[in-house]
Amino acid sequence: MKLTNRNNYPDALMRAIARDPYSKGDSQFSITGLIAPARKRVLEKKHWDELEEDVEECVYRLLGQSAHVILERANIEDLAEKRFFIEVDGIKISGQIDALSLTSGILTDWKVTTVYKFKTDEAAPEWIAQLNMQLEILRQNGLDADRLQIVGILRDWSRAQAMSSANAGFPYPAHNVKSLSVPMWSREKTMAFFRARIAAHLAAEKELPLCTAEERWAKAPVYAVMKPGRKSSLKNHDNPADAQAHAAREGGTVQYRRGVNTRCDAYCPVAKVCAQYQELKSYVVQPVTEEVHA
Numbered sequence: 223m224k225l226t227n228r229n230n231y232p233d234a235l236m237r238a239i240a241r242d243p244y245s246k247g248d249s250q251f252s253i254t255g256l257i258a259p260a261r262k263r264v265l266e267k268k269h270w271d272e273l274e275e276d277v278e279e280c281v282y283r284l285l286g287q288s289a290h291v292i293l294e295r296a297n298i299e300d301l302a303e304k305r306f307f308i309e310v311d312g313i314k315i316s317g318q319i320d321a322l323s324l325t326s327g328i329l330t331d332w333k334v335t336t337v338y339k340f341k342t343d344e345a346a347p348e349w350i351a352q353l354n355m356q357l358e359i360l361r362q363n364g365l366d367a368d369r370l371q372i373v374g375i376l377r378d379w380s381r382a383q384a385m386s387s388a389n390a391g392f393p394y395p396a397h398n399v400k401s402l403s404v405p406m407w408s409r410e411k412t413m414a415f416f417r418a419r420i421a422a423h424l425a426a427e428k429e430l431p432l433c434t435a436e437e438r439w440a441k442a443p444v445y446a447v448m449k450p451g452r453k454s455s456l457k458n459h460d461n462p463a464d465a466q467a468h469a470a471r472e473g474g475t476v477q478y479r480r481g482v483n484t485r486c487d488a489y490c491p492v493a494k495v496c497a498q499y500q501e502l503k504s505y506v507v508q509p510v511t512e513e514v515h516a
């Protein structure tokens with residue numbers, strides 16, 4: 223994959239990103255790779271030489287890595303930034319853990335991410351899977367944990383928004399670091415998940431699957447009921463009839479907001495060569511918002 227520098231960012235950034243030491247070690251799959259869409263992994267492998275990624279798209283990854291390096295300084299965890307290996311039905315899998323405290327028994331994964339991912343008190347499904355897979359790998363290496371948690375460093379957190387949200391009762395995180403407890407799966411469930419993901423990735427090498435809506439981080443289109451003087455909608459409906467009836471009662475208007483595939487639109491390096499995404503994009507003929515008067 224070629225690294226580009228469209229905005230002429232400082233050369234030091236470009237070189238630091240180009241020298242990313244990440245490796246899944248001597249394994250066929252990493253946990254991260256298994257959780258990612260099988261279609262994305264196969265397309266990445268097939269088109270590696272023609273794909274491009276710009277420094278701009280990698281800056282937050284660099285920020286995430288820097289946080290991990292700095293957190294190692296804390297030196298309070300008994301195990302940090304260590305890669306472990308297991309075999310599942312003859313397939314070698316690796317997983318790197320961020321921090322396991324052998325005294326408190328907490329397995330932690332650090333995320334440098336956006337407030338949006340921490341708007342609720344529930345960890346994202348891929349994070350739950352990731353932590354449970356890490357735990358299974360630890361267990362098969364003679365270690366264990368009593369609790370799993372994600373700790374988010376919220377890179378776009380704003381004090382002003384936290385204060386206004388507190389007044390308005392919005393679920394905006396109160397602080398710029400937030401922990402989420404991750405539910406523990408049974409070992410049977412985790413192993414079944416490993417096997418299902420391995421099977422999906424192996425099958426994808428023979429026949430390219432489509433990414434699911436969940437894998438595309440898809441948001442369905444909505445019909446938002448708007449009132450003059452308000453920035454946010456009163457309610458989002460999934461069909462125009464309900465929205466128009468609601469708007470008529472409130473004396474408002476209906477705004478159409480098209481659906482999006484967030485991962486494809488902004489976070490998938492193979493979007494350019496992905497026929498599924500190109501076809502999805504071709505359906506989008508409407509503007510992002512469109513007033514529909516009740």
Ligand code: SF4
Pocket residue numbers: 259261262265433437438483485486490491492493496498499
């Ligand atoms: S662009 Fe979208 S549909 Fe295509 S592989 Fe990436 S996530 Fe899947």
